[in-house]
Amino acid sequence: MRNIILSIAFFSIFSCNNSENKIEFTPSAVKEINEIVKVIIAEDSLEVFENAKDKKMLCKELIRLNIYIPEKPKNGKIPPPPPPSFNDVSITDLMHYDRNSTFFKAVDSLYLIKQNLNPEKLEIDSNIVGQINFTTKDKEISKKKAEQPYSYYEMTIPVFSLDNQVAYVELNYYCGRLCGSGKSVYLKKNNGKWKVIEKWRTWIS
Incomplete structure (x- = not known):
């Protein structure tokens, strides 16, 4: 039943002209997004700062995360998962970060789907995050x-x-044809400050 409701919501959102429905981030939301980037850099010890010993690069632009609804079982059979795709995540995986513990709540479902209307890219603000070795996807x-x-x-642009x-x-992280890895990062606000509470490996090459 939940999948049906989500499917209806998904298609109703995209039945309108996307340009009219794009989410515009307020200055406070942009600041919060950049604070999350800063927290992830610190907690993962990413050596992307200009004064880091082992200097690495960070893409200047955050990219949109695509949230999809998994197919329903047909004739009692669960369809195989879609081929691995970077920056795509199912609503089911978002709701449960370890398949047992609830992360997002049922009330968040439609709001998460709506965030598919986030802009395709959002530039990181170095005034908030700090002096970073930035690059661009096109350059790489x-x-x-x-x-x-x-x-x-x-x-990716955080979803809330x-x-x-x-x-x-x-x-x-991309470092060659057979070099790279990815992870899911789950954050929670504690006393007004963002903190990483779970990290899961999503792929490795």
Whole structure:
């Protein structure tokens, strides 16, 4: 029943012109998003600051996370999961970070789906996050096409609960054809400060 409701909501959201429904972040929301980026950099010890010993790069732009609804079982058979895709996550996985513990609540479901209307990209504010070794995805793709070494982190735009007390981000690291990894990062607000509460490996190459 929940899948049916979510499906209806999903299609009703996208039946309108997307340009009219794009989410516009308020200055306070942008600040909060950048604070989350700062927390993830610190808690994962990402050496992306300009004064770091082992300098790595971070994409200047956060990218949109696509949230999808899994297919319903057909004839009692559960359909196979879709092929691995970076920065796509099912609503089911968002709701339960370890398949047993609830992270987002049922009341958050429609709000999470609505965040598919986030902008495709959001630039990180170095005034909040700090002096970072920034790069762009286009620059790194150009290196890859030219068969030059590349190494960089990329984060998604956080998605939030309806009460703005929990958030989810995906962090990916790319360093070559057979070099890279990704993780899911779950955060919770404690006394007004964001804190990472769970991290799960999503892929490794």
